[in-house]
Amino acid sequence: MVLRRFIAALLLIGSIPVFAAEIDSLRVWSDPDKTRAVIDLSSRTDYQLFTLQNPDRVVIDLDKTSLKAALELNPKYSGVISSVRHGAPESDTLRIVLDLEERVKMKSFMLDPTAEYGHRLVLDLYKESSHQAPKIKHVSDVQKPNREVVVAIDAGHGGEDPGAMGRGRTREKDVVLAIARRLADKIDREPGMRAILIRDGDYYIALRDRYEKARKARADLFVSVHADAFKDSRVSGSSVFVLSRRGASSEYARLLADSENRSDLVGGVRLNEKDDMLASVLLDLSQSATMGASNEVAEQILSSLKHNGKAHKNHVGRAAFQVLKSPDVPSVLVETAFISNPSEEKRLTQREFQENMSGAIANGIRDYFYRRPPPGTWLAANRAADRHIVARGDTLGGIATRYRVSLNSLRAANNLRSDKILVGKELIIPTS
Numbered sequence: 458m459v460l461r462r463f464i465a466a467l468l469l470i471g472s473i474p475v476f477a478a479e480i481d482s483l484r485v486w487s488d489p490d491k492t493r494a495v496i497d498l499s500s501r502t503d504y505q506l507f508t509l510q511n512p513d514r515v516v517i518d519l520d521k522t523s524l525k526a527a528l529e530l531n532p533k534y535s536g537v538i539s540s541v542r543h544g545a546p547e548s549d550t551l552r553i554v555l556d557l558e559e560r561v562k563m564k565s566f567m568l569d570p571t572a573e574y575g576h577r578l579v580l581d582l583y584k585e586s587s588h589q590a591p592k593i594k595h596v597s598d599v600q601k602p603n604r605e606v607v608v609a610i611d612a613g614h615g616g617e618d619p620g621a622m623g624r625g626r627t628r629e630k631d632v633v634l635a636i637a638r639r640l641a642d643k644i645d646r647e648p649g650m651r652a653i654l655i656r657d658g659d660y661y662i663a664l665r666d667r668y669e670k671a672r673k674a675r676a677d678l679f680v681s682v683h684a685d686a687f688k689d690s691r692v693s694g695s696s697v698f699v700l701s702r703r704g705a706s707s708e709y710a711r712l713l714a715d716s717e718n719r720s721d722l723v724g725g726v727r728l729n730e731k732d733d734m735l736a737s738v739l740l741d742l743s744q745s746a747t748m749g750a751s752n753e754v755a756e757q758i759l760s761s762l763k764h765n766g767k768a769h770k771n772h773v774g775r776a777a778f779q780v781l782k783s784p785d786v787p788s789v790l791v792e793t794a795f796i797s798n799p800s801e802e803k804r805l806t807q808r809e810f811q812e813n814m815s816g817a818i819a820n821g822i823r824d825y826f827y828r829r830p831p832p833g834t835w836l837a838a839n840r841a842a843d844r845h846i847v848a849r850g851d852t853l854g855g856i857a858t859r860y861r862v863s864l865n866s867l868r869a870a871n872n873l874r875s876d877k878i879l880v881g882k883e884l885i886i887p888t889s
Contacts, residue, residue: 477500477502477520477521477522478498478499478500478501478502478519478521478522478523478576479498479499479522479523479524479525480496480497480498480499480519480522480523480524480525480526480528480551481497481498481499481525481526481575482496482497482526483495483496483497483528483529483530483541483553484497485530485531485534485535485536485538486534486536486616486659486660487534487535487536487537487660488616488656488658488660488661488662489657489658490583491536491581491582491583492535492536492537492538492561492581492582493579493580493581493582493616493660494538494555494579494580494582495577495578495579495580495617496517496519496553496577496578496580497574497575497576497577498522498575498576498577498578499525499575499576500576501567501569501576502519502520502521502522502576503519503520503521504517504518504519504520504565504567504578505517505518506518506563506565506580508560508561508563510560512556512557513556513557513558513559513560513561514554514555514556514557515554515555515557515561515563515580515582516552516553516554516555517552517553517554517555517578517580518546518550518551518552519550519551519552519553519578520549520550521549521550522550522551523551524543524551528541528542528543528553529541536582537557537558537559537561537582537584538555538556538557538558538582539556539557539558540555540556541553541554541555541556542554542556555580555582557582559584559585560584560585561582561583561584561585562582562583562585563580563581563582563583564580564581564583565578565579565580565581566578566579567579568722571722571723572722572723574617574723603833603834603835603838604833604834604835605649605650605651605834605835606649606650606651606677606678606826606830606831606834606835606836607650607651607652607653607674607675607676607677607678608644608650608651608652608653608676608677608678608680608822609652609653609655609670609671609674609676609678609679609680609786610637610640610641610644610652610653610654610655610680610682611637611655611656611667611668611671611679611680611681611682611780612630612633612634612636612637612638612654612655612656612657612682613629613630613633613681613682613683613720613780614629614630614633614661614683614720614724615630615634615656615658615659615660615661615662615724616630616659616660616661616724617661617723617724618630618661618720618723618724620633620683620684620720621684621685621686621796621797622686622796623686623796623797623799623802623805624690624797624799624802625799625802625803627796627802627805627806629683629684629686629796630659631659632684632793632796632805632806632811633682633683633684633793634656634657634658634659635811636682636793636811636814636815637654637656637682637815638654638657639811639812639815640652640680640682640815640818640819641653641654642815643815643816643819644819644822647819647823648835648836648839649834649835649836649839650823650826650836653670653671653674653676655667655670655671661724661726662724663724663726664720664726664779664780665779665782667679667681667780668780668781668782668783668786668788669783671783671786671788672783672785672786676786677786677787677826677831677834678754678786678787678788678789678822678825678826679781679783679786679787679788679789680758680788680789680790680791680818680822681778681780681781681788681789681790681791682791682793682818683790683791683792683793684792684793684794684795684796684805685792685794685795685796685797686795686796686797687795687797688797689797690795690797690798690799691798692769692795692797692798693767693769693794693795693798693800693801694766694767694768694769694770694794694795695762695765695766695767695768695769695791695792695793695794695814696759696768696769696770696774696791696792697755697758697759697762697773697774697789697790697791697792698755698773698774698775698776698778698781698789698790698791698792699748699751699752699755699773699774699775699781699788699789699790700748700751700775700776700777700778700781700782700788701775701776701777702748702777747783747784747785747786747787750787750829751781751787751788751789752773753787753825753829754787754789754821754822754825755773755789756773757821757822757824757825757828757859758789758791758817758818758821758822758825759772759773759821760821760824760859761817761818761820761821761824761848762791762814762817762818762821764817764850764851764852764855765813765814765816765817765850766813766817769792769795778790791818793805793814794810794814816848816849817850820848823846824845824859827844827845827846844883844884844885844886845859845860845883845884845886846881846882846883846884847878847879847880847881847882847883847884848880849880851878851880852876852878853867853868853873853876853878854876856884856886860886862886862887864876866887867884867886867887869887870884870885870886870887871884871885
């Protein structure tokens with residue numbers, strides 16, 4: 458009798474499903490290209506994914522998975538997803554259904570734990586209506602006379618990846634987006650120049666996709682904006698970096714590049730070794746002029762930042778930043794301030810600091826393109842390369858130092874009787 462009860466108990470236990478994973482939450486947000494749904498899991502699990510029509514929906518079956526909390530959907534960020542529901546087609550299977558506004562194409566992948574995140578199942582949903590045939594380009598589209606100089610501005614991090622975090626919980630992704638938007642506005646106000654924002658919202662873009670967007674826009678310059686963190690909260694100041702193919706210029710530059718390059722893991726990107734191999738081949742084939750131009754514009758931006766406030770280093774840093782690996786677009790990375798420094802964290806959130814920082818970066822970009830206007834641009838046709846527009850904070854001595862000319866020759870070229878100069882005045886820079 459006892460044996461029968463024991464056997465019955467074993468059979469009863471065997472019929473109860475054992476759940477290997479729990480769903481902690483569902484997070485959804487959208488960007489201009491896709492809607493991303495992220496399912497946070499307590500552990501890795503097997504899953505099946507398929508779509509149904511009439512009405513359009515995505516079905517996710519997760520093996521031996523239970524629901525820890527209710528699935529909620531914020532309509533503000535839900536993109537193409539209209540509602541979410543769940544059920545159990547079998548005792549050991551959890552089914553999640555995403556109701557859609559229209560038909561989609563999708564990609565899915567599982568991510569292992571990294572940073573503050575655990576296991577994640579990621580679904581990227583692309584509207585079929587957005588996948589249109591590519592526009593046929595004509596020879597006249599390639600180079601238009603008197604075209605604008607295009608500056609691609611990349612606000613670092615975003616979405617899943619908040620970037621560095623200050624003691625006051627200020628997130629890097631938020632402050633750099635604010636600075637990037639102000640910088641874009643200043644570039645757009647410059648005659649003959651136009652800005653494009655790589656990221657204009659709270660969503661993540663893979664590092665390689667960032668510079669590819671700049672390439673597709675035929676940008677003349679790519680500027681990635683960041684706000685760094687360091688273990689020593691006393692460290693302060695702004696920095697400018699370019700790509701290095703031979704190693705980092707300092708241990709700080711190497712650590713910073715390693716930190717920024719891990720952004721794809723946090724942001725939720727399925728890494729592919731072929732991408733890194735392709736980027737390496739493209740770099741080997743790239744012209745040295747691209748690297749030289751990156752260094753020149755970085756020097757101009759750093760010089761302008763020095764006039765605006767404290768620079769962390771007096772020279773341009775170099776390291777293997779993945780986001781700077783465009784083979785044909787000059788690229789620089791600007792660390793605006795240390796968010797790990799309490800005083801700089803506070804300034805990063807202030808309008809005045811954001812205005813001054815974006816203004817200093819814009820001045821450096823403008824000075825570079827005034828000296829090196831790309832052929833076929835409005836600047837090349839209408840602006841001499843040996844002129845400088847006085848910006849707030851400029852001094853005659855500082856301008857002379859920036860262009861490596863003597864103060865006396867600068868005075869003589871502009872018929873100046875004193876060193877007083879007005880903001881907005883155009884100065885002629887003597888050749889030597």
